[in-house]
Amino acid sequence: MSLHLYEEKWFRKAIAGFRKAWVQMVKKADSFEAFVKGIAAVTGLPEATVRASIPAQNWKEFQANADKYLEIAIRKIEAAFRAHKWSEKYKAAFSTTG
Numbered sequence: 001m002s003l004h005l006y007e008e009k010w011f012r013k014a015i016a017g018f019r020k021a022w023v024q025m026v027k028k029a030d031s032f033e034a035f036v037k038g039i040a041a042v043t044g045l046p047e048a049t050v051r052a053s054i055p056a057q058n059w060k061e062f063q064a065n066a067d068k069y070l071e072i073a074i075r076k077i078e079a080a081f082r083a084h085k086w087s088e089k090y091k092a093a094f095s096t097t098g
Contacts, residue, residue, distance in 0.1 A: 003087045003090065003091070004084065004087055006087075007081065007084065007086050007087045008081075010086065011077070011078075011081040011086075014077065015074065015077065015078075018073070018074065018077065019070070019074070022066070022070055022073065023066045023067055023070055026062070026063055026066035026069075027063060027066055031063065032056075032059050032063070035050075035056070035059065036050045036051055036056065039053075
């Protein structure tokens with residue numbers, strides 16, 4: 001199976017699960033802490049810096065209106081899928097030429 005076929009399979013599974021779980025996940029009481037810890041881990045920024053950021057300051061509004069943001073998140077995932085970002089990044093990560 002080609003990498004693009006795996007990517008499509010992943011995309012279909014991800015969207016199906018995403019629609020069911022994303023709003024519930026965002027609305028959980030501990031989602032803000034998970035957001036802070038996740039961003040800090042990925043960026044290397046201190047958690048205090050993440051908590052003071054504009055996205056963190058807007059979290060309560062985002063959390064209260066998660067339903068409104070679901071379609072925006074799905075559109076971004078779909079755009080990444082159409083651009084083959086996953087497969088391209090996967091190939092780049094395992095490239096022996098870079």
